[in-house]
Amino acid sequence: MPHTLNIVGAGHLGRVLGRLFAASGAFAVQDVLTRSAASAADAVGFIGAGRAVGELAGLRRADAVMLAVGDDQIEAVCAALANAGMLGGALVFHCSGAKSSAALQAAAARGALTASVHPVRSFADPEGVARDFAGTFCGIEGDARALALLEPPLALIGARLVPLDAAAKTVYHAASVMASNYLVTLMDAALRAYQAAGIPEQVARELARPLATETLENVFRLGARPSLMGPIARGDVATVARQQAALDGWDAPTGELYRALAVATTRLARRDR
Template identity: 55%
Template sequence: MQPTLNIIGSGHLAQTLGRLWQGHRSLELRDVLSRNAGNAKAACAFIGGGRPVDDYADLFAADITLIATPDDQIAGCCEQLAASGVIRPGTVVFHCSGALPSTVLAAAAERGALTASIHPIRSFASPEQVAQSFAGTWCGAEGDPAALAVLRPLFTGIGAQLVDIDPAAKTVYHAAAVFACNYLVTLLDVALQAYRHAGIPEAVAMQMMAPLVNKTVEQTFNAGTTAALSGPIARGDMATVATQQAAVTAWDADKGALYAMLAKETVALARRRTTER
């Protein structure tokens, strides 16, 4: 007999996971709850199943409940879920936040639920596209072992790769993804600003950067960060680094401070490479 699932939230992640599980017939989707009845209906239409509801009092009990709301609403939604009376001992309640630990689901745990968090490490900006390419997605998992024993097969069944994470370090874990993704984009934007300051049009700068960035990323994932490091610091040319830092600071003090901070981290990386060799 298939486990039953309720989803609280009707956003992109809720739609994508719901559609994947519906398509794989991994479970029986019961209710999709959203404060906006129209959003709940739209989510069910995209998923291809489920009953749209807009009130916790209308929820049927389910074996598993996914709270797929924005992070700042997860704890409050869990409290409302607990107050609704649909949680039974052994019910699994989980969320997919990368920043919050499973302990934010304490209200459900107090009612006998098994709580966990499984965080897919990718963007869900386009549910249609993600549903087609989800296989291979890494997911950070933590929480009650009994809850994870139920959830792991559901995620691996749609192609996810799970890695256990320490809930006490979850904020730093999530920051790692921000460094690797969001701040990488910001750093590339700073490079574009520097090129523009040097008189190079953005369109040309993008073409100049593309092979450099792509090759660097390729080398990093093929050989590791220490082996992929190149440039003046890797060569020990600190005079060039000092000249660049002064020039960048003269152009923009904040960018100069960022250059100095990155230079300090790069010196440490270069030292690690020397030690490894």
């Protein structure tokens, strides 16, 4: 029989992993606890397994506990579960990319085996992620015994495991933010600048698409430095200065963003020379 799993916090990420664990037989989803009985019932409906629980007192002990709560709630929720005697001897893991398994110290102090698992995906579309999760990279770190227990279930759902240095977990998460969230911010600045030049928004998107996608493909194929093109790469300081002045005059915040990126891009252009 698969190990039983309690899920605490079942937003997009928690319910996707819950569905995958249940469907694959990696875990037998037992209890699902969220902020309300209604949201827990909704999560159980998505997962297709488990019992909805609206309060801590309703949880039964399980072999494993997944904390899929917000980053700022992990320590408090873990401490509450530990104080209630729910974690002794269990496998306990959270799904934060920003915090290490050290956030589960209250569980470890009660004899639990602790770890963290962070799927490197956007969970904006839970149905879509659940459908094509196989091959998703997951950053993992924690107690060696916990990882030994976690790796087989994660393999069953198609995760590609990437061991992390727990001490650098926040830097790792910042990398994910820059590769996703900040990339969106940068593209927004470019699209607004196109529109300031009189190009309609939809046309601006199509104009930017080949530049953005081909550049990213080059970075993933060749690396960052060989993919760098444009005025800074060729040493055209005058063009950069004109662009800076134009952006400062058009939109000061975008000018500040351009200035910071120009400094970083100049460093990149000089790398390995």
